[in-house]
Amino acid sequence: MTGRPSLPDALSGRRGTAAAVLAVSLFGLVARLYDLGARVAHQDESRVAYWTLKYAETGVHEYRPIVHGPFLPLVESKIFAVMGPNDFAMRLSVALVGTLLPLSAWLFRDRLRDSEVVALAALFAFNPILLYYSRFMRVDVPLAAFTFVALGLFVRWYDTRKRRYLFAATASYAVSFATKENALVYGLCFLGAAVLLLDHRLFLARVRDRDPLGELRRLARGALTFDPVAALSRDDRGELLRGLPDAVRARKTGILLSAAVVLEFLAIVVFFYAPRKGGYRIDSGTEGIGLYWSLEELAAGRPGMFVAVVEEALLGSWTKFMDLWGAGEDHEFLYYWNDYVDTMEAGAAVLVALAVVGFLADRYSSEGPRDLVALGGYIGAVSAFGYPIITDIPAPWATVHAVVPLAFPAAVGLALIGRWGRDAYVDGDGIGVAAAVILLLLIVAQVGGAAMDTTYRNPADPDNELVQYAQSSSDLKPTLEDINRIARENEGVDVMFYGGEFYSPNDSVSQQPPAHPGNWFHRLPLAWYFEAEQHRLRGSDAEFVVNSTRSSDFVDDPPPVIISTRTDAGAYEADLEGYRAHQHERYLHSSTIVIFIDEDYLE
Known part of the structure; x- marks a missing residue:
C-alpha cells in the first residue's frame, strides 16, 4: 500500500516550535490573568499581603520564616505602589512568574523532540494545579518556576558553553532561594537524582562492554577537575590550546569565572534577605541595620554595617530558618499522603498517567533513558512521597513540586500519542488515527474541564480538592x-x-x-x-x-x-x-x- 503524503507539520523546525511554545505561553498568561482578583483572599494570601502593604508604607522589613522567603514582599510592594493594594495586584507577580514555566520548555529544545517541547509547554500552562496556584499569592509556583528555569539555563550552558546562560542560570537559582526554604529540598532532590543518573552511566557502560569502574573514574575526574577551556566558546578553544601560556591564562579565566558565579549567587541572596530600614528591631528601640543604609556607609568608607548586613542576610537568616523549621514535622504520614493523593487525582491524574507512559517509553527505548526525562521522573516520584512527610499541614499546593518535574516524562507520553496518530495517518491506518484523536480529545476535555471547574467555577468550594481549609468559602x-x-x-x-x-x-x-x-x-x-x-x-x-x-x-x-x-x-x-x-x-x-x-x- 502506498503511504499517504506527510501532514503539513506546524511544529517542524525550530521556528515553528518556538512559535508554538510562545502561543501556548500567551494563552497560559491570559488564563492566569483572567478575573485574577475575583476569589476572596486565602488566609495565607491575606497575611502576606497585609505585611507587604505595611512594608510598602514603612520601608521596614526583615526575613521572617513564617512568611517564607522575602521574594513576594519585596516584589509585591513595588506592584502595590503602582497599582494600589487589591487582590489582582496581590497575585500578579505569581501569575507572571508562573508563565515562565511554559516559556522554559524552549530551553530544553536540544534534549527533547520538538513535539515534546510543545507538549511540555502545554502541560506547564494548563495543568489545573499549576494554573490554580499560579493565581494564588504563594511562593510554591515561583519556587518551582525559578528552579526549573535555572535547570534549563544550566542545560543550555552545558550544551553551548555560552557564559550568558551560566550567569542567567545562577541568577534564577539564587532567586529561587528567595522564594521559599524548600529550595534546599530541591537541591537534595537534584543530588539524589544525579546519583541515579550516574547509575545509568555505569549500567550502560556494562551493556556496551566498557569497564564500569573506568567509566566511574572518568566521570569523577570530570566532576572534580574544572576544565576552564570547556567554559569558553568553541570558537576560542582551538586558539587557546595551541600553547601552554594560553592554556594557563584560560585556567585563570576559569577560576575567575567560578568566583564570579559564586559572588553573583551570594549577592542576589544577600539583596533579598538583607533587612531594610533597620528591620523590625528598630520598632523596639534597638539599633538596626539596613541594606541601603549599609551601602551609604560603605560609600563613606565605613564598612562595618555592610558586613553586619551580609552576616544577617546569610547566617542570621539561616538561624531563623532552623529555629522555626529545622526540627521537622511529626505527624501521621497516611493522613497527609491521602490528602496529597486526593489533590493529585483531582488536578493531575492525566499528567501522572502520561508521566508513567513517557518514563517507561523513554527508559526502554532503543536510545536508552534520557537524563532529563529520567531526572523529572525521579524528582517527581520522590516529591510525591516526600512532601507528605515534611509539610506542616495538609497542603494541596505542595503537589506543585511533584507536578512540575513529572511534566517532563508526561510531555514524552503526550507527544508519543501525537506521533502515533501522525504515523498512522501517513500509513493510511484510519483506526490508529481515530484512536489517537479520541485519546487526545479525552485528555484535553479532562484537563480543560478540571481546570475550568477548580480555577474558575468553584475556586473556593469545599468540594474542590485543590482548595485548602483556610480559604473562605463565602463570597465576601x-x-x-x-x-x-x-x-x-x-x-x-x-x-x-x-x-x-x-x-x-x-x-x-x-x-x-x-x-x-x-x-x-x-x-x-x-x-x-x-x-x-x-x-x-x-x-x-x-x-x-x-x-x-x-x-x-x-x-x-x-x-x-x-x-x-x-x-x-x-x-x-x-x-x-x-x-x-x-x-x-x-x-x-x-x-x-x-x-x-x-x-x-x-x-
Missing part, C-alpha cells in the same frame, strides 16, 4: 464593598471586632510577623481588606477598626459595622436596632462570623 466581596463605602462616608469608628476570638490588646503587633500576642490572625482575611481600604483612605481622620470584649463599650452608640462570631453575637444582638446581619465563613466550613451593618448606610 459584596459585603466588603458595602463596608468600604461606609468607611468613606462615616466619621469616626467604622468597624468593630467584638469578642475574645478577635481581641488583640495591642494592634501594633500586627504590623510585623508573627503578630503575637493576641488573636489578630483570626481577623483574616478581613484584616487585609480593611488595611487596603485604610491605605486608600490615607489623609482622612477615620478610625477604621477597633476591637472590644465588652458590649457595654458600644451598645449605646454602636459603629456602623460590628463583626463577631455567631456565639458572641448573642451578647449584643438584641440591643442593635436597624442592623442587617450577614453571615460568612472565614474558612471552608465551621467558622461562621456575623457582620452587622447599619441599614441606614445600606439605603
Whole structure:
C-alpha cells in the first residue's frame, strides 16, 4: 500500500516550535490573568499581603520564616505602589512568574523532540494545579518556576558553553532561594537524582562492554577537575590550546569565572534577605541595620554595617530558618499522603498517567533513558512521597513540586500519542488515527474541564480538592464593598471586632510577623481588606477598626459595622436596632462570623 503524503507539520523546525511554545505561553498568561482578583483572599494570601502593604508604607522589613522567603514582599510592594493594594495586584507577580514555566520548555529544545517541547509547554500552562496556584499569592509556583528555569539555563550552558546562560542560570537559582526554604529540598532532590543518573552511566557502560569502574573514574575526574577551556566558546578553544601560556591564562579565566558565579549567587541572596530600614528591631528601640543604609556607609568608607548586613542576610537568616523549621514535622504520614493523593487525582491524574507512559517509553527505548526525562521522573516520584512527610499541614499546593518535574516524562507520553496518530495517518491506518484523536480529545476535555471547574467555577468550594481549609468559602466581596463605602462616608469608628476570638490588646503587633500576642490572625482575611481600604483612605481622620470584649463599650452608640462570631453575637444582638446581619465563613466550613451593618448606610 502506498503511504499517504506527510501532514503539513506546524511544529517542524525550530521556528515553528518556538512559535508554538510562545502561543501556548500567551494563552497560559491570559488564563492566569483572567478575573485574577475575583476569589476572596486565602488566609495565607491575606497575611502576606497585609505585611507587604505595611512594608510598602514603612520601608521596614526583615526575613521572617513564617512568611517564607522575602521574594513576594519585596516584589509585591513595588506592584502595590503602582497599582494600589487589591487582590489582582496581590497575585500578579505569581501569575507572571508562573508563565515562565511554559516559556522554559524552549530551553530544553536540544534534549527533547520538538513535539515534546510543545507538549511540555502545554502541560506547564494548563495543568489545573499549576494554573490554580499560579493565581494564588504563594511562593510554591515561583519556587518551582525559578528552579526549573535555572535547570534549563544550566542545560543550555552545558550544551553551548555560552557564559550568558551560566550567569542567567545562577541568577534564577539564587532567586529561587528567595522564594521559599524548600529550595534546599530541591537541591537534595537534584543530588539524589544525579546519583541515579550516574547509575545509568555505569549500567550502560556494562551493556556496551566498557569497564564500569573506568567509566566511574572518568566521570569523577570530570566532576572534580574544572576544565576552564570547556567554559569558553568553541570558537576560542582551538586558539587557546595551541600553547601552554594560553592554556594557563584560560585556567585563570576559569577560576575567575567560578568566583564570579559564586559572588553573583551570594549577592542576589544577600539583596533579598538583607533587612531594610533597620528591620523590625528598630520598632523596639534597638539599633538596626539596613541594606541601603549599609551601602551609604560603605560609600563613606565605613564598612562595618555592610558586613553586619551580609552576616544577617546569610547566617542570621539561616538561624531563623532552623529555629522555626529545622526540627521537622511529626505527624501521621497516611493522613497527609491521602490528602496529597486526593489533590493529585483531582488536578493531575492525566499528567501522572502520561508521566508513567513517557518514563517507561523513554527508559526502554532503543536510545536508552534520557537524563532529563529520567531526572523529572525521579524528582517527581520522590516529591510525591516526600512532601507528605515534611509539610506542616495538609497542603494541596505542595503537589506543585511533584507536578512540575513529572511534566517532563508526561510531555514524552503526550507527544508519543501525537506521533502515533501522525504515523498512522501517513500509513493510511484510519483506526490508529481515530484512536489517537479520541485519546487526545479525552485528555484535553479532562484537563480543560478540571481546570475550568477548580480555577474558575468553584475556586473556593469545599468540594474542590485543590482548595485548602483556610480559604473562605463565602463570597465576601459584596459585603466588603458595602463596608468600604461606609468607611468613606462615616466619621469616626467604622468597624468593630467584638469578642475574645478577635481581641488583640495591642494592634501594633500586627504590623510585623508573627503578630503575637493576641488573636489578630483570626481577623483574616478581613484584616487585609480593611488595611487596603485604610491605605486608600490615607489623609482622612477615620478610625477604621477597633476591637472590644465588652458590649457595654458600644451598645449605646454602636459603629456602623460590628463583626463577631455567631456565639458572641448573642451578647449584643438584641440591643442593635436597624442592623442587617450577614453571615460568612472565614474558612471552608465551621467558622461562621456575623457582620452587622447599619441599614441606614445600606439605603
